[in-house]
Amino acid sequence: MNLNKLILKNQALRRGIIAIIAALLVWEILAHWRLWFGYSLPGIGLMPPPSAVLHLWGKVLLDGSYWLSWYASYSRVLLGFCLAMLLGIPFGLMLAVNRHLHALFFPIFEILRPIPPLAWVPASLIFWPTQEMSIVFVIFLGAFYAIVINVLGGARSIDIRYLRAAQSMGAGQWSLFWRVVLPATLPSIFTGAAVGMGITWEVVVAAEMIAVGGRVYGGGLGFFVWNSFVGGSTEQAIIGMLSIGIAGYLASSLIRYIGYRLMPWHTAA
């Protein structure tokens, strides 16, 4: 069975790699179409070929400012995300277990929730003393709503039989919360975290494009993309885009890994 699993996994890995190579190949051909075939395809504009992008990437990797962009975006995302988890999980659980608090806070929450995080950028630039804080705040908002909604939904849909069984066995309010409500909500907490993490990357890039002007170092990957475009290097803009993709993938893999370790019952076969 273990061997089967390994083959299956490798097969999936192999297919993934094949798909990426095929996509790069198609892109390469399309980028050279005009040069190689003498006419341009309708709808296909100017685009640097992946070979040029990869070539430049090799050089960019040696450039410290590229890594500073990674560092800037990652630290903003992690800070905003951790704050959202720290506040969002207790807030969601609180709304789920106490109907008075639910009645009090849920309407405000529901009115603020549809406001896209980016619409907060101007207000938060004015409100927060530093630009850095306002970006982290906007990132926090993006993740916060997703986490709260998932935690709330998860905690409210706990099978009542678990609660009743625990009550029969002598659990009071405190034990019910720590031994039933919390573990039963854990899968929803991780769903919220995964969705929230996805949103933080959308938000950080856009916020950096809007808010971090004129600072080459510490501008972040979003600024890196915009700055490259303004500076006329499409190759470098594409490097920035792909870097964001990789950064987001690493972040959600981390969450999946933590979830896997914390919830062995969820994946046990």
Place this chain on the structure above:
Amino acid sequence: MPSDHLLELNNLSLAHGQPWARESIIHELRLSVPRQQMTVVVGPSGCGKSTLINLIAGFEKPDSGEVLLDGRPVKGPSHERMVIFQESALMPWLSVYENIIFGPKLRKERPLADIRQEALALLEQVGLSAFAQKYPRQLSGGMQRRAELARALINRPQLMLMDEPFRGLDAMSRELMQSFFLAFFEETHNTCLFVTSEIEEAILLADQLVILSNRPAHVRAVLSVDLPRPREIAILDTPQAYAYKRQALEILYEEALNNFRREGRPDDFLEAYTYQTQTCTSAE
């Protein structure tokens, strides 16, 4: 001086719903559950059997009337009255072993070593020693029910409340579980109130067979099932068992038909019809 009855339900009534649209679920229900016997409750589907279990377990409070366990009124959930729920209510995030020790560990009434020993003995008894460290979802349906039985028993309940515990099992596992549970009961004689909608299961297990009416539920009839113990599934093929089954089905048929006349719901007519055909075939 303790009475012969462990549990007494006195004029129990309960209605659900908002004040302007109350629906009576249980009405003036009176029932006594004798010690060390198996009392099986059957009734039409949706008649309030699960609500009855909830009231006895203390999950819900009656509007009027009282539930007396050993003469003392029931005030809320307690490990004296353990419920085995429909399907499985094992906590998915705990291993089978952790599920079983959940109650005693929480109440801290015994040293952990004792609890551990008893849990291992119970696991042995229900044939799950090899599965102690597995999670519930890694077990088959029948194994889950046995684990749940062990989880209830370690709390040493005075009364076991079984709410259609074998529902949702395939026919094979269901029969196996019935034999297992029957043998288990005949060995321990732990007082048990068993709710089911399967008439054959009821006759197989029962010392006392209680037939409930349609909603609002009250006791329609109490039959004493005097089939010899120890029993096996094959006992259902004997003429005595047939006679009990016919008697019970006739009452249920009448009940469904009455309800159809009163309320005119086609469901009730269909149910009555099914009971009648069942009675005819079993009479052959």
